[in-house]
Amino acid sequence: MTFDEEIAEGLAVPTDGWDFSWFAGRATEERPGWGYVRLCGERLGQVDAVLDVDTGGGEVFAEALGVASRVPGVVRATEGWAPNHELASAALEPFGGVVTLVGDDDAPLPFDDYTFGLVMSRHPVSFPYREAARVLAPGGTLLVQEVGAGSNRALYEFLMGPQADDDAGYLDQVRAQVSEAGLDLVRLQDALTKVEFFDLAAVVHFLRKVLWTVPDFSVDKYQDRLRALHEHIVEHGSFVCHSRRTLVEARKG
Template identity: 55%
Template sequence: MSGFDDLLAEGAAVPTEGWDFSWFAGRATEQRPSWGYARLLAGRLAAAESVLDVQTGGGEVLAFALTSAGATPPVLAATEEWQPNVPIARRALAPFGGGVVEVAATADLPFPADRFDLVVSRHPVLTRWDEVRRVLRPGGTYLSQQVGSGSVRELTEFMMGSRQVSVHPDLGPYATTAGASPVAAVTSAEAAGLDVVDVRQEALRMEFHDIAAVVHFLRKVIWIVPDFTVPAYRGRLALLHDFIERHGPFVAHAQRFLIEARAGAAAS
C-alpha cells in the first residue's frame, strides 16, 4: 500500500469508544479554553452533595475532576447515550460510587424533580434545558462546556460544504444541539426557567499533522461530518493528504463556550 493508504488504514483502525484523545499526541493538537473546565468542575464538586453528569462520555473528565477535588459527593450519577461508552463510564466512576444510566440525549432524565444541587455536562450532543431545570434543586447550578456554532468549520466545509445546527426541531425552545450559538443556549435556558449567571466563548486553534489524525477525528467526533466513511470521502481525503504533505498541518478552529445557570424557585 502507499503511504496514503497506510495512514487511512491506521486512522480507520483506532477504537473510538470513550473520550480519551491521547492517541492524537504528535499527530494533532487543540488549544484548550482559558477557563479550564475540569478545574472549574473540581471546585464545584468539592462543595456539592448531589451531582449529575449528563452525557458523561466515558466518564474520564468527571473522574479526573473528582480526583482533583479530593472529595466525592454523597450522591453521584451520570447518563450516557452511546452504548459502547456506558461500560467504560461505569468502570471510570465505580471507584467514586457513581452510577451510569444509558439514556438518549433527547429523552427525559430518569430522576425525580429537585434531585441534584449540581448538574454538569461537557460537550453534550443535545441539552434538554427543561429537564436540567426540573432535576435541579432550587438554588442548584448547571455548569457546561459546549460546542459552539461553526466548530471545526474549516474541516467540515472542506469535506462536505457548510452546514448549520441550532434548535432541535422536536423539542422547540427547550433544547439546543451541539453547534448552537451561546445566544441560542441562553435563550433556551431562560425559556426553561433558569437564570444564566456566566457565559464565555473562545475560538481555539486546531492542527492536523497527518491524514490518519483527520480520519480518526472524523470517526470519533461524528457531528463534524455526519455521514463520514473513508470510502465515501476518499477523494477529499487524498486532496487533504497532499496538502498536508506539501504545506504542513491543516488548521481549523474549535468553537467552545462555557455556560453557568442557576435554578430559582421550585420547578412546576
C-alpha cells in the same frame, strides 16, 4: 506513510471513550482558558449530589471528582453509547458513581425532580436545558461546556463544501434556552481554540470519534476530498481549523 496506509491506520483505532491520548504527536487542540475541570472541581465540593450528562467514557468527570475537595455522596451520570457506558462505569466506580445507559437524546433524564445540586456536561452538541432544570434542586448550579456552532468549520467544509452559517445567533439561542428552562444565567463565555492535524490518520480517527463534525462520514464517500486533504498536509505540514467551546453557568432559583 502513503494515503492508503494513513487511511487504514485511522480506521483501525478504537473510538471508545473520550481518551484522546492516541493523538499525541499527530494532532493538537488548545483548551479554553477557563479550565472546565477546575471549575467543576470547585463546585463539586459544595454539593451532595451531582449528575454528569453525556459523560462519554467518564474520564473528564472522574478527573473533576479527583480534584474536588470532597466527593458528593450521590454521583450519577448518563451515557448513550454502550461501549462508553462500560468505560464510564469503570472510571467512576472508585467515586461510588452510577452510570445510566440512555437511548433517545430527546427522552427525559431518568431522575426525579429536584435531585441534584450540580448538573454538568463537558461536550454536548445539544444540551437538554429544560430537563437539567427539572432535576436541579432549588439553588442548584448548571455548568456546561457546549460544542459551539461552527466548531471545526474549516475541516467539515473542506470535506462537505460550504455549509449554512448560523453562528452569529448561536449565543442568543443559548441565552433563550437557559431562560426558557427557568434558570438564571450566571456566566456565558465563548472561545475559539486552534486545532492542528499533522497526518491524515488523525483526521480520519477524529471524524470517526467526533461524529457530529461530518455526520455522514465514511472513507468511501469522502475519498476524493480525503486525498486532497492528505496532499494539503504533505505540502503544508498540517491542517488547521478552530473548535468552538461555550461555557454556560446558570442557577436555579
